[in-house]
Amino acid sequence: MKALEEWYGGEKAATVQFAEAFELCEYGTQPDKEELKRLFPMLKQ
Numbered sequence: 261m262k263a264l265e266e267w268y269g270g271e272k273a274a275t276v277q278f279a280e281a282f283e284l285c286e287y288g289t290q291p292d293k294e295e296l297k298r299l300f301p302m303l304k305q
Contacts, residue, residue: 284299
């Protein structure tokens with residue numbers, strides 16, 4: 261829920277019923293917020 265609020269805002273996150281978690285790379289580097297925005301442009305605020 262915390263991540264949903266961070267990406268979508270509290271009001272919109274409160275309406276989410278289901279969310280799927282995933283891992284980009286188990287052994288690689290962890291992407292920062294800017295890299296995630298590049299990989300998933302639909303998340304840009």
